[in-house]
Amino acid sequence: MTDIHKLAAVLDEAVRTGRAVPRPEQDYDVADAYRVQEELIRLRLSRGDRLAGVKLGFTSEGKRRQMGVHDIIFGRVPESSAIGDGSYADLSGYIHPRVEPEVVYLIGRRVASPADAFAPDAIAAVAPGIEVIDSRYEDFRFSLPDVIADNTSAAGYAVGQWRPYDPSRWNLGVVLEIDGRVVQVGSTGAILGDPRRALAEAARLAERIGTVLEPGWILLAGAATPAEPLAPGARVRAEIQHLGSVSFTAS
Ligand code: OOG
Numbered sequence: 001m002t003d004i005h006k007l008a009a010v011l012d013e014a015v016r017t018g019r020a021v022p023r024p025e026q027d028y029d030v031a032d033a034y035r036v037q038e039e040l041i042r043l044r045l046s047r048g049d050r051l052a053g054v055k056l057g058f059t060s061e062g063k064r065r066q067m068g069v070h071d072i073i074f075g076r077v078p079e080s081s082a083i084g085d086g087s088y089a090d091l092s093g094y095i096h097p098r099v100e101p102e103v104v105y106l107i108g109r110r111v112a113s114p115a116d117a118f119a120p121d122a123i124a125a126v127a128p129g130i131e132v133i134d135s136r137y138e139d140f141r142f143s144l145p146d147v148i149a150d151n152t153s154a155a156g157y158a159v160g161q162w163r164p165y166d167p168s169r170w171n172l173g174v175v176l177e178i179d180g181r182v183v184q185v186g187s188t189g190a191i192l193g194d195p196r197r198a199l200a201e202a203a204r205l206a207e208r209i210g211t212v213l214e215p216g217w218i219l220l221a222g223a224a225t226p227a228e229p230l231a232p233g234a235r236v237r238a239e240i241q242h243l244g245s246v247s248f249t250a251s
Contacts, residue, residue, distance in 0.1 A: 008149075020137060021138065022137070022138055023137050023138070024149075034148055040151055044078055050078070052081075053076075053213075054077060054206065054219055055157075055221075055222070059201070060186070060222060060225070062225050063225075071144055073147060073205075076154065077157060085247065088251040089132070090251055091232050094156075096134060097230040099228055101186070101225060101238035102131050102224070103126065103240065104218050105123045105125070105219040107124065107214065111213035112207065117200035129246060130236055132155045134153060157218075159218065166242075172187065188224055191222050192221075198221035230250055234250045236249070
């Protein structure tokens with residue numbers, strides 16, 4: 001791809017205006033796609049935003065099948081996209097938002113390589129989460145480089161109460177409800193076959209693009225189930241067995 005800055009500017013404008021853009025006409029590879037993502041985040045941070053952490057995408061078969069994409073992807077989570085547990089989420093800036101239930105880890109130490117991810121203090125705490133994804137591309141359709149460039153569709157996140165991390169509890173039931181109706185069920189074991197692998201995977205992808213995971217950051221480990229459309233007025237709740245629940249109402 002010739003113009004990383006141009007594509008980043010187009011995606012940045014789509015985020016700021018809430019208007020979808022066509023997929024780029026030119027093909028480009030995954031390495032260039034991460035350069036676009038880097039520039040997109042740089043633009044956002046230059047406006048005073050900060051990073052709350054990082055995320056993985058397509059870590060479960062359900063999500064890969066839903067989107068027709070077959071590689072794990074890495075994105076950044078801006079602080080300004082936080083949605084308070086039990087609060088209202090303003091949908092006016094979104095294009096075609098969807099929600100998915102997530103396991104969220106609190107990173108406890110500097111993680112510079114996959115080996116660091118297995119240190120006893122690497123994960124400080126765990127919580128149930130809901131991620132809002134909102135592709136900036138028309139019709140929510142994209143190739144693997146497209147979705148990486150678009151910061152993996154990251155658009156919002158809510159985190160429930162933090163609990164001590166217990167590595168023996170890796171295969172837990174997950175329920176996503178909208179307006180009190182169960183719309184997705186799954187298991188945290190669907191995340192990479194075992195969500196304990198998520199931090200190592202995030203570290204591997206971060207290392208490849210020259211980034212280090214910082215203590216105090218969160219990691220959204222990737223949806224355990226396919227995503228559901230998010231409509232105004234919807235009450236969304238995710239519950240993970242033994243970890244509790246997190247919710248918000250779309251306004
Ligand atoms: C990409 C983001 C996928 C996940 O948890 O799998 C993702 C998308 O589906 O638009 O965040």
